[in-house]
Amino acid sequence: MSLIDVEQAQQRLFSLSSAVEADDLPFAQAHGRWLSCDLMALRDQPWSDLSAMDGYAIRYAGLPGPWTVIGESAAGGDCALEMGTHEAVRIFTGAAMPKGADCVLVQEEAEIRAGQLVLTGEGPDRPGKHVRARGSDFANGTLLLGKGSKVGARHLALAAIGGHSILPMHRTIKVALFSTGNELVEPGMQGRPADLPASNGVMLRAMLTGMPVTIDDLGIIPDDLAAQTNAFRRALTADIIVTTGGASVGDHDLVKPAFEAVGGSVDFWRIALRPGKPLIAGRKDRTLFLGLPGNPVSAFVTATLFLLPLVRHMSGANDPLPPLTSKILTQDMPATSARANYIRAIVENGNVRPCASQDSAALLSLANANALIIRPPHSGPAKKGDQVEVILLS
Numbered sequence: 001m002s003l004i005d006v007e008q009a010q011q012r013l014f015s016l017s018s019a020v021e022a023d024d025l026p027f028a029q030a031h032g033r034w035l036s037c038d039l040m041a042l043r044d045q046p047w048s049d050l051s052a053m054d055g056y057a058i059r060y061a062g063l064p065g066p067w068t069v070i071g072e073s074a075a076g077g078d079c080a081l082e083m084g085t086h087e088a089v090r091i092f093t094g095a096a097m098p099k100g101a102d103c104v105l106v107q108e109e110a111e112i113r114a115g116q117l118v119l120t121g122e123g124p125d126r127p128g129k130h131v132r133a134r135g136s137d138f139a140n141g142t143l144l145l146g147k148g149s150k151v152g153a154r155h156l157a158l159a160a161i162g163g164h165s166i167l168p169m170h171r172t173i174k175v176a177l178f179s180t181g182n183e184l185v186e187p188g189m190q191g192r193p194a195d196l197p198a199s200n201g202v203m204l205r206a207m208l209t210g211m212p213v214t215i216d217d218l219g220i221i222p223d224d225l226a227a228q229t230n231a232f233r234r235a236l237t238a239d240i241i242v243t244t245g246g247a248s249v250g251d252h253d254l255v256k257p258a259f260e261a262v263g264g265s266v267d268f269w270r271i272a273l274r275p276g277k278p279l280i281a282g283r284k285d286r287t288l289f290l291g292l293p294g295n296p297v298s299a300f301v302t303a304t305l306f307l308l309p310l311v312r313h314m315s316g317a318n319d320p321l322p323p324l325t326s327k328i329l330t331q332d333m334p335a336t337s338a339r340a341n342y343i344r345a346i347v348e349n350g351n352v353r354p355c356a357s358q359d360s361a362a363l364l365s366l367a368n369a370n371a372l373i374i375r376p377p378h379s380g381p382a383k384k385g386d387q388v389e390v391i392l393l394s
Helices: 006-015 153-161 200-207 225-235 255-261 296-314 363-368
Strands: 022-026 055-058 068-073 087-091 103-106 110-113 116-119 143-145 166-170 173-180 213-221 240-244 265-269 280-284 287-292 325-329 340-348 351-354 371-375 387-392
Touching (some): 006 265, 006 280, 006 296, 068 116, 143 153, 173 225, 200 213, 200 240, 213 225, 225 255, 255 265, 287 296, 296 340, 296 363, 340 363, 351 371
Parallel strands (some): 068 087, 173 240, 240 287, 325 351
Antiparallel strands (some): 022 166, 055 087, 055 103, 110 116, 265 280, 280 287, 340 371, 371 387
16 A cells, blocks of 8 residues: 555545534533534624713714713613703713713713813714724624634633523544553553553543543553454444554554454555654544554654544534644755655744654654644755744644
C-alpha cells in the first residue's frame, strides 16, 4: 500500500464518519461543543428603545430647553409615560424610553433650576443619541450562530440573551484507548532497565481533555494477537478506537491483523509524514479505528493532525483541522524529501526556530516546543527570514 499525503488522509478519515446524533444540552454542558443546527434569536434585543445613559429622556426638537420633568423611568419595566416637546422624563441606564422621546440628555449636562430642567452642556447632537434602539443588537428570528459553530463563553451569553436555555449539540463521543507493547509498564511501575513507562495514554487523555468525549482506557495490551484481538472486541462499542504502537511492519506489529480479525476494514495505512508514517485508519460498522505510532512524538503529531480533527468532525465542527499561522524563520532549514515534515519548534516574538532534536522518541524537545513547523514534501531549502506555516501548540 503506497503512502498517501496528509491532506488526502485527513479527508479520507472524515469520509469514514459523519457527525454523531444530535442532543439538546443545558448551558452547563454546552461549552466547547459545536452546534448541530442554526441557532435563531427568540426575542428582540433590546426588547424596546432603552437609554444608554443616566439622564433625561427628551425630544431633540425641544433643544435647548428648558423642560418640565413629568416622571421617571427605571430599568426593569415598560414606560407608559408620553411626553411633549418641552417635557422630560428622568431616566436611568437600561430603562425604557417614554413615548415621544428620541434622545437622552446626560445628567452631567443638566440641572434642575426653579423646578425646570435646563441645559448646562452641549446636549445630544442628534436624535437617537444615547439610545439603544429596539432590535439594534438583533431582532427576533436573526441568525445568532450557525450550524457547526464552536460555542464558547461569549456565545453562551449570546444564546442566553437571545432567549435560549438549552442548545442543539451533538452527543458525547465514546473513545476507547489502549497502548501496545511488551516493553510497556504503567507510569511509576518501572522494575527492569528495559521497562518503558507508558506515556502515550497519559498524553492522549490530556489532549482530549475539554473535548466532548468519554474515554474508556483499556491500558497496556501485550504484543499478542489474541490479546489485541480481544481488546478490539471489547472496544467495539466505542465511536472511535485509538491505539498506539504496533502499527508498523515488524513481526510484533499486530494492531492491523488484530483489527481485521474482529471484522474491521483498513481504509489507509502509512502516511507521507515525518514523524508519523505508520498510521492506520479503518472502520468496523460505525466504529472508527485510528492506529497511531508508538513513538511518543509521532503519536502526538498524528493525534494533532488526525485524532483531534476526527473528534471535532464527528462533533459537527465546521473547521475540524488545526488552524495554521505564519511565522518568520530565524535559521536556515534543509530541503525535504517525499514526506511532509512537522518539526518541533519554538515561537518567540513572532519568529520561529526549530528545536535542536527532532528524534521521534525525544519527548524533552516536544515538551519544550510550542509549535510545529510544516514543511511540505519536496520543499526546497528554507532560508532565515522566510515565512513558514506553523501550528501553534496549546
